[in-house]
Amino acid sequence: MRLERAELLQIYYFMRLTRAMEDRIRTLFLQGRVAGGVYTAQGHEATTVGAAMTLRDGDCIVPQHRDLGMHLVRGSSPRAVMCQWLARGNSPTLGRDGQMHIGDMHHGIVPSISMLGESLPVACGVALTMKMRKRSTIVLASCGDGATNTGPFHEALNFASVQKLPIIFVIENNGYAYSTPTYKQFAIQNLSDRVVAYGMPGETVDGNDVLAVIAAVERAGEHVRSGKGPALVECKTFRVRGHSEADKADYVPKELRDEWLAKDPIPRFEAYLTKENILTETVKAEIEAKVKTTVSDAVAYAEESPAPDPATVADYVFAPAGLISIVGEPGAADPRYVNALDTRTGKPFTTMDAATIKTPEEVGRR
Amino acid sequence: MSAVTYLEAIGQAIREEMRRDEAVFLLGEDVGTYGGAFKVSAGLLEEFGPERVIDTPMAEAAIIGSAVGAALMGMRPIAEMQFIDFITCGFDQIINMASKMYWRSGMPVPIVIRGPSGGGTKGGPFHSASPEAWFFHTPGIKVVVPSTTYDAKGLLKAAVRDNNPVLYLEHKLLYRLPELREELPEEDYIVPLGKAITRREGEDMTVLTYGAMVRQCLKAAQTLEEEDDLEIEVIDLRSLTPLDLEAILESVKRTNKVLIVHEDILTGGIGAELSAILAEDLFEYLDGPITRVAAPDVPFPYAPPLEAVYLPNAEKILTAARQLAAY
DSSP states (O other), X not given: OOOOHHXXXXXXXXHHXXXXXXXXXXXXXXTTOSSSOOOOXXXXXXXXXXXXXXXXXXXXXXXXXXXXXXXHHTTOOHHHHHHHHTTOTXXXXXXXXXXXXXXXXXXXXXXXXXXXXXXXXXXXXXXXXXXXXXXXXXXXXXXXXXXXXXXXXXXXXHHHHHTTOOEEXXXXXXXXXXXXXGGGTOSOSOGGGGGGGGTOOEEEXXXXXXXXXXXXXXXXXXXXXXXXXXEEEEEEOOOOSOSSTTOOXXXXXXXXXXXXXXXXXXXXXXXXXHHTTOSOHHHHHHHHXXXXXXXXXXXXXXXXXXXXXXXXXXXXXXXXXXXXXXXXXXXXXXXXXXXXXXXXXXXXXXXXXXXXXXOHHHHOOO | OOOBOHHHHHHHHHHHHHHHOTTEEEEETTOSTTOOTTSTTTTHHHXXXXXXXXXXXXXXXXXXXXXXXXXHTTOEEEEEXXXXXXXXXXXXXXXXXXXXXXXXXXXXXXXXXXXXXXXXSSOGGGSOOOOHHHHHTSTTOEEEOOOSHHHHHHHHHHHHHSSSOEEEEEXXXXXXXXXXXXXXXXXXXXXXXXXXXXXXXXXXXXEEEOTTHHHHHHHHHHHHHHXXXXXXXXXXXXXXXXXXXXXXXXXXXXXXXXXXXXXXXXXXXXXXXXXXXXXXXXXXXXXXXOEEEEEOSSOOOOSHHHHHHHSOOHHHHHHHHHHHHHO
């Protein structure tokens, strides 16, 4: 895939935005402003942004917990993300859930859960529907190295292959499942070797090289879009911080972390863009300003947003009765369908109430 | 129009729902070419083709998880567990994925998970399960248990049309029971979820039950009428979630004595929750101890003499009812 200048800069912007959002989330955590645990993905930006950049309209993602980049590329709002971390009543989960467990099918995003690997069978169902409805769209489903050891990972890959489902599986191998290094998790060198058991193509790429990730996921996508069934890409990257912010990760040898810090995907891509004369000092400053504004706006918005109303604690357990539309088909967003709007609020999914939107200036700089 | 079995009624419900709504499809192990381990889905592959009647690998997490994914897209899948015992292999998809999805995301998950449950067929510890209590305990999933041929069809149709995960527990002992053969209405009908039905009216005692135990309770009630001159009210709960509290409380307020009967084990079973509700809500109406008849707290045994003593039956119900009546 030949990428134009504007596309390359967009990729760079999303990588920077992902990093900046997570840096800010960590600060908020240290300040005691995040309700629960914080799980970020410094080092994953090339993988999570790059893989999502290959998608087209109507494609779906089934992200994991370290896929903020994938979310941002596919349209999750930074405000929604911050509301989710800060457990606001207007977050996509209405404060019921935390982390990056957000999404809705109208935006083509399946919300993940903490049981890693369990989202992959769900990805099969989304892809099965695309196949049944004879669509040309595909699913991008990601998981970590840890999740490749679960039953649902293997059940999903096998089922997807047997049914020739349009899914790209991306494994973000970041070296550790919490504190457990890969050599204690599996006895193979490359997780792409797992595909041999399922009869699908697979390859391993440098997950810190965004252009290599894009090229590999594009190749997988060509196979998947041609109706030949699923394909897998293992992106080898590294989780340079702990599993969560409560984890010092002192089990990671210093030399190993330093080695990967030197391979940080953002400076690497920056160096390439600078060498190619795409990222000038002026352009870089513009992008940084945009990133800063976006992050500040999201945080300010979230902090201004209300906490969930305790009186609603018993609500939303069951969906109401009524017609359901097939997502992505003409008329599917007609509000008479139960799944057209978020029936818990009667408003569009993940969209914040316009009446409460304030600029950072209005709420004061923090 | 001829009388059909409980099993045929389930097959009819699936066929008619698939004809009515192209979003409905069936997936599970051996459901297509073979027509299902018990032949519930016989003939469906021929009518609807392999895209809507999907033979899956032996992989319950893939079956239920795929159903969840398709439901998020607006489909209405029916996921078959070959034996309901195997639902444990897909447990996480139900407990953590399907049941919490609407609550946390606002997206409905209209799936039906169904399969043969219950004992009495010498199935042993892995082919005799009554798993309702696990799911009864879980917010966000409905649980229905049909005891008649009419209900088997009507409850399944209602389950398919519901916008939530529904666990539909069919009892394999009832599948081909000649006494349950019934002529069903020509026209489309449903049995609404959450509505109990009084199978027999009486003023001396209320029996709360469901599934295969309904017949055993009716048998015991007949004996009590003939030999003890007692009028026993038998309520078939039909839905465990949502529970028809109105019907339960109305009856017990009138009879002042309550016997709860289920095939599942005693501890933490449906009867335990019903007992708690009745003790909390109707303490002053009760003229005797809330009494339960259930299986003992052990895994389901294989050998016929063990199975016979393990399962609740009309005789055990009779003994318990007589004790309660005499209190």
